Amino acid sequence: MVNTILRWLAATRAGLGRATRKTLRILLAGAVALGLAAPAFAEPPLEKTEIRYQGSVGQVTFIELAEDLGYLAPLKLKWVGNTISGPQDIQTVVTGDIDIGGAFYGAILKLIAAKAPIKAVVGYYGSDANTYYGYFVKEDSLIKTARDLIGKKVAVNTLGAHLEFVLREYLARSGLSAGEARQVTLVAIPPVSGEQVLRQGQVEVSALSGVLRDKALERGGIRSLFNDTDLFGQFTGGAYVLRDKFIKDNPNASRKLVEGISQAIEWAQTTAPEEVRARFDKIIAERKRNEDASSIKYWKSTGVASRGGVISDAEIQVWIDWLEKDGLFKPGQVEASDTYTNAFNYFRPGRTAEAR
Numbered sequence: 001m002v003n004t005i006l007r008w009l010a011a012t013r014a015g016l017g018r019a020t021r022k023t024l025r026i027l028l029a030g031a032v033a034l035g036l037a038a039p040a041f042a043e044p045p046l047e048k049t050e051i052r053y054q055g056s057v058g059q060v061t062f063i064e065l066a067e068d069l070g071y072l073a074p075l076k077l078k079w080v081g082n083t084i085s086g087p088q089d090i091q092t093v094v095t096g097d098i099d100i101g102g103a104f105y106g107a108i109l110k111l112i113a114a115k116a117p118i119k120a121v122v123g124y125y126g127s128d129a130n131t132y133y134g135y136f137v138k139e140d141s142l143i144k145t146a147r148d149l150i151g152k153k154v155a156v157n158t159l160g161a162h163l164e165f166v167l168r169e170y171l172a173r174s175g176l177s178a179g180e181a182r183q184v185t186l187v188a189i190p191p192v193s194g195e196q197v198l199r200q201g202q203v204e205v206s207a208l209s210g211v212l213r214d215k216a217l218e219r220g221g222i223r224s225l226f227n228d229t230d231l232f233g234q235f236t237g238g239a240y241v242l243r244d245k246f247i248k249d250n251p252n253a254s255r256k257l258v259e260g261i262s263q264a265i266e267w268a269q270t271t272a273p274e275e276v277r278a279r280f281d282k283i284i285a286e287r288k289r290n291e292d293a294s295s296i297k298y299w300k301s302t303g304v305a306s307r308g309g310v311i312s313d314a315e316i317q318v319w320i321d322w323l324e325k326d327g328l329f330k331p332g333q334v335e336a337s338d339t340y341t342n343a344f345n346y347f348r349p350g351r352t353a354e355a356r
Helices: 002-013 018-041 062-068 086-094 105-113 162-173 191-199 210-219 228-232 244-249 251-270 273-287 294-298 313-325
Strands: 050-055 076-082 101-104 118-127 133-138 153-156 185-188 205-209 222-227 235-243
Touching: 050 062, 062 076, 062 251, 062 273, 086 101, 086 105, 086 118, 086 235, 101 105, 105 118, 105 235, 105 313, 118 228, 118 244, 118 251, 133 162, 133 191, 133 210, 153 162, 153 191, 162 228, 162 313, 191 205, 191 210, 191 222, 205 210, 210 222, 210 294, 222 228, 228 235, 235 244, 235 251, 235 313, 244 251, 273 294
Parallel strands: 050 076, 153 185, 153 205
Antiparallel strands: 101 235, 118 235, 133 205, 133 222
């Protein structure tokens, strides 16, 4: 279209007066500028437009929030079911049954160490003063210290993930030997049942967070033994991952997807919690999955430590060091910088929303 305008202006200019020719020169310059600028604003075509993912009952993922806020268009999401397990989610990415999934960094690192072809692309959950995991016992429990956990059972959502690593770090920092730590039994329990199994005495400790923690505390009769923030302060605990092949085959779609998710995270970080909760309520109502959305009123913060989930060597190195100390990794077996990329994050260093 720009070329057509240029040809018309050039052909018409000769037969016109001086004033009109001046006007045409201005139009001609504008047309040239338009022609030069247009490619800069045009988004490259996406290799695919449908992204498969797993959700969570009664909760809104940042993938879903990004779509609702309009950050993913023209990408469309395809929900293939729900999961309560980060390791299961990212294993499903590895098998190619979904395109994007998220988990605790320790689980991601173990998969990468096993030669799984994946990359962490944006941090999506963590712990802070409002959003954290607590390890709870009954009010009258004799358990006061880490050593009291020897021979006891602890309920966690899944094995080999955030809750197991935090517990084992707590035991190690408290001076328990590896042999003593092995005498603390972890039991995988769906999060929604964590309070119940604790109160019924099926376990002595239960890890709770969010609405499940707050509701349990409201009912009383339980107390905190320790929190993950007691050990690590505020931290981003896990990331969404993509397969290397997905990134290679779909660079434009990968960028659009991760940029959108990082923008959604930043939106939730900077928007009043009541507005975020209202948006979550709307999303859950509109997706019509016959689920209870009452937990949304307890949402307080993202827990993500960096703007838009930008990943750093330091936040991953914590878990590499732990895996090496625990004997699961050989020293130097996994380098933090090889496990992730910020290349698609909207807020990556050197490239911000303002710089676009």
